[in-house]
Amino acid sequence: MYSFLMQAHADWRYLVLLLLGVSLVKYLVGWLRSSSWGRPDQILGTVTTIVVDIQLLSGLALWGVAMSQGLLGQLGRVRAFEHPTTMLVAIAIMHLGWRRARHQATDRDRFRWATLAFLVAGLLILLGIRLVTRMA
Numbered sequence: 382m383y384s385f386l387m388q389a390h391a392d393w394r395y396l397v398l399l400l401l402g403v404s405l406v407k408y409l410v411g412w413l414r415s416s417s418w419g420r421p422d423q424i425l426g427t428v429t430t431i432v433v434d435i436q437l438l439s440g441l442a443l444w445g446v447a448m449s450q451g452l453l454g455q456l457g458r459v460r461a462f463e464h465p466t467t468m469l470v471a472i473a474i475m476h477l478g479w480r481r482a483r484h485q486a487t488d489r490d491r492f493r494w495a496t497l498a499f500l501v502a503g504l505l506i507l508l509g510i511r512l513v514t515r516m517a
């Protein structure tokens with residue numbers, strides 16, 4: 382059970398990174414070219430946040446199983462606390478920024494907020510992945 386969850390959690394990261402990368406490029410280009418905010422922009426951000434939320438749920442499940450089996454101590458500080466905390470902060474920033482983007486009055490500001498939200502969240506997520514893979 383634990384190893385299945387762990388594998389699913391580890392593999393899902395590629396979809397997260399792919400969607401964050403595509404979103405970031407799309408929003409940055411939209412911002413720089415002052416494009417109109419369209420339905421594909423809305424859908425892309427929504428899908429990306431859902432995919433990241435699934436990663437969050439699998440991480441919480443992993444953490445919960447590890448805790449219930451008394452494994453947290455064995456995981457070490459970085460895997461048990463620093464990685465989850467970094468990711469929770471990243472995901473909170475992504476959600477707040479994405480919400481803010483959707484409520485802007487102009488398309489340019491929507492692209493700007495979406496770019497900043499996905500950029501900051503993406504960098505933190507890369508850092509959080511590096512924390513656990515560097516020591517694997």
Ligand code: HEM
Pocket residue numbers: 387390391394397433436437439440441443444447456460461464465468469506509510513514517
């Ligand atoms: C975007 C968010 C996240 C990404 C991309 C991500 C990715 C990863 C990756 C790549 C690993 C290492 C797998 C390996 O060693 O091969 C890992 C491990 C782990 N993650 Fe996450 N994670 C995220 C969020 C979270 C969250 C929110 C939690 C908990 C609340 C969490 C809990 C854990 C734990 C406990 C491990 C270590 C498992 C072990 O070594 O047995 N993750 N994560």
